[in-house]
Amino acid sequence: MQAPKVTEAMLTPKSFLQIYDDEDLLLENGLIKNEILEQQNEDHPMLETCIVDHVIFNGSEITRFEATDVIFTNCDFSNCNFSEATFYRVQFLNCKMVGINLNGSYLNNVEFKNCLLNLASLNIVNAKDVNFVECRLAEASFNENKLKKIKFEQCDIDKMAILETNMRNVDISTCEFESLEAQQELIRGMQVNEQQATYFANYFLGVKIKLI
Template identity: 45%
Template sequence: MNQPKIDEDYLTKGSFFDIYNEEDYFLSNYLIKDELVEKQMISHPMIEQTLFQHVTFSECDFDKSDLTDIIFKNCDLSNCHFTDSSLFRVKFQNCKMLGTDFNGSYFNNIQFDNCILDLANLNQLNCKGVNFTNSSLKDVSFNDNKLSKVIFDNCDLNEMIVMNTKLKGIDWSNCRFETIEVDQNYLRGLKLNREQAAFFAQNFLGVKL
C-alpha cells in the first residue's frame, strides 16, 4: 500500500474556498484545518498533495473529483457525493462518512482507517489496493464492484449488501456481522472464520446445524 506523497513542511495553510481562485477548480500543496464547507457543488474538482484536518463537508456534491495524494484526518464527509471520481493514494483517517456516495469511482491505493462508513454507497467501483481497517461499514451498499488487493481488517460489516461482486481472495475472517446479504454465486474464494462459515451454510445452502 503506497502512502500519500505529502511533505507537511511544504504545505501552504489556506482554505478550501481557495479552489475558486482557479478557473479549473484546482488545489495543490495545501494544509486546510478547522473549516466548515457547506452546500458546495463543484464538478470535477482537482486536488493534490493536500492535508485536510478537522474539516466538515456538509451537503456537498463533488462529482468527478480527481484526488491524488490526499489525507483526510478527523474530517466529516457525511452525505457528500463523490460519484464517478478518481482517487489515487488517498487516506481517510478517523473520518465520519455516513451515507457518503462514491458510486462509479476508481480507487487506487486507498485507506480507510478507523472510519465510520455506515450507509455509504460503494457501488460500481474499480478497486486496486484498498484497505478498510478498524472501520464500520454497517448497511453499506457494495455492489457491482471489481476488486483487486482489497483488505477488510477488523471491520463491522453488519447488514452490508454485496451483490454481483466477485469475492475471491477477500478475507472477512476477523470482521464482524450478525447478518449480511451476499450474492451466493460470487462466494467462491471468500475466506471466513468458522462462525461465519456456519452462517453462510445455514442461510445460503440450507444446512441445518
C-alpha cells in the same frame, strides 16, 4: 498499498475555497484545517499533495472529485455526493462518512481507517489496493464492483449488501456481522472464519452446523 506522498512540513496553509481561484479548480500543496464547507456544489475539483484536517463537507455535491496524494483526517463527509470520484494514494483517517455516495468511483491505493461508513454507497466502483481498517460499514451497499487487492480488517460489516461483486480472495475473517446479503456463486474463495462459515452454510443451504 502505497501511502500518499505528502507531509505537513512540505505544505503551505490554505483554504479549500482557494480551489475556486484556479480556472481548472485545482488546489496543490495545501494544509487545509478547521473549515466548515457544508452544502458545496461543484463538478470536477482537484486536490494534489494536500492534507485536509477537521473540515466539514456535510451534504456537499462534489462530483468527479479528483484527489492525488491527499490525507483527510477527522473530516465529515456525511451525506456527500462524491460520485465518479478518482482517488489515487489517498487516506481517510477517523472520518465520518455516513451515507456518502461514492458510486462509479475509481480508487487506487486508498485507505479508510477508523472511518464511519454506515449506509455508504460503494457501487460500480473500480477498486485496486484499497484497505478498510477498523471501519464501520453497517448497511452499506457494495455492489457491481471490480476488485483487486482489497482488505477488510476488523470492520463492522453488519447488514452490508455485497451483490454482483466477485469476492474471491477477499479476507473478511476479522470482521463482525450478524447478517450479510451476498450471492453464493460470488463469494467462492472468500476467506472467512469458522463462525462466518457457519453463517453462510445456514444462509445458502439451510445447514446448521453443530460444533462438538
